[in-house]
Amino acid sequence: MSLTAPRRSALADQVISQLRQQITSGEWPVGSRIPTEPELVEQLGVARNTVREAIRALAHNGLLDIRQGSGTYVAATSELAGVMHRRFADADPRDVAELRSTLEAAAARLAARRRTEQELRQLTTLLGRREAAWSAGEVDRFVEADATFHMAVVQASHNEVLTALYADLGTVVRAFLRGEVGDELRPEDHVDHARLVDAIRASDAEAAAAEAGSYALLCRGLAPPVGA
Numbered sequence: 434m435s436l437t438a439p440r441r442s443a444l445a446d447q448v449i450s451q452l453r454q455q456i457t458s459g460e461w462p463v464g465s466r467i468p469t470e471p472e473l474v475e476q477l478g479v480a481r482n483t484v485r486e487a488i489r490a491l492a493h494n495g496l497l498d499i500r501q502g503s504g505t506y507v508a509a510t511s512e513l514a515g516v517m518h519r520r521f522a523d524a525d526p527r528d529v530a531e532l533r534s535t536l537e538a539a540a541a542r543l544a545a546r547r548r549t550e551q552e553l554r555q556l557t558t559l560l561g562r563r564e565a566a567w568s569a570g571e572v573d574r575f576v577e578a579d580a581t582f583h584m585a586v587v588q589a590s591h592n593e594v595l596t597a598l599y600a601d602l603g604t605v606v607r608a609f610l611r612g613e614v615g616d617e618l619r620p621e622d623h624v625d626h627a628r629l630v631d632a633i634r635a636s637d638a639e640a641a642a643a644e645a646g647s648y649a650l651l652c653r654g655l656a657p658p659v660g661a
Contacts (some may be wrong), residue, residue, distance in 0.1 A: 438503060441476040448477055448487040456496055456507055463604060466504045467497070494517055514601040521605045521609050529609050530649040535600055538646030543590035544634045552589040556630050563626065570618050576611050582626065586645065589633070624648055 452473075455461045468476065473484045488505055491497040495515015498508040508516035521529065544552075559582040566575035580603065587599045614622075626648070632641035 435503075445481060445483050445486045445490070446485055448479060451477065452487055452491060456491075457510055459509045459510075464508050466506050466559050470505065485518065504638060509601075509604050510537065511601055513606055517602055518580060518604045518608075522608075526606075526609055526612070529605060533649035534608060534646045536602070537586065537649065538642040540587040540592070540595055540599065540628060541591040541633065541645035542638045542642035543592055543595075544586050545636050545638040547591045548589040548633055552585070553630075553634055556582070556585055556589070556633065560626055560630055567618055572611075572614055572616065572618060575618060576614060577608060579610060580607050583645075586629070586633070 452467075455467075461467055469472075470481060470484055473488075474481050477484065488499065492499050492505070494512045495509050496507065496519060497513065498506045500506060500556070509518050517550065550554075559578070563575065563578040563582050566578045583606075584603065587596050590596065626644075629641060629644040629648075629653060632644055
């Protein structure tokens with residue numbers, strides 16, 4: 434689709450908007466490399482300088498990561514996510530764990546009260562994928578499955594602000610979870626999430642909150658298992 438405009442600044446804004454849409458829609462997932470500059474020039478029908486200006490702007494906002502000699506990669510799905518990723522990249526893991534615990538407990542409490550039957554089925558499916566990834570010993574697959582499961586719990590809270598905030602924190606959460614897991618999935622580190630799904634299914638808000646709130650802290654050795 435060709436973009437034309439009499440003023441370059443206006444045209445750059447159009448390109449920025451179009452590239453941002455590719456990112457926020459998930460067409461370009463976090464971690465993926467976007468098309469090269471010449472490819473974008475051809476796809477968008479604009480000058481190389483306009484594409485370069487748009488990419489620099491999105492990199493400044495934290496959505497893109499320009500790596501010399503490698504290409505340009507998606508760093509975050511929103512400006513806020515990009516800011517969080519930069520701001521918390523060197524944060525104390527304990528602080529991140531406590532923030533996760535707070536948000537996930539609040540979301541699980543609401544999910545137990547508001548979840549739909551379709552969402553409950555989705556949680557059961559995602560839990561199965563998480564366990565399958567663990568059993569297979571596939572670290573990256575497990576990290577992604579675990580993050581997707583927790584995101585689904587938050588979405589079941591039906592609180593749009595909480596969901597958006599947690600989604601924007603997702604890059605930080607994945608990075609810290611990947612660091613916690615390491616290069617090997619060890620049996621002694623496994624944390625069963627079946628009780629969380631059971632609590633949400635039973636509409637037991639407090640049990641769901643206690644269960645979800647313990648997971649991030651358990652990874653850091655900051656709390657005993659629920660019911661221990």
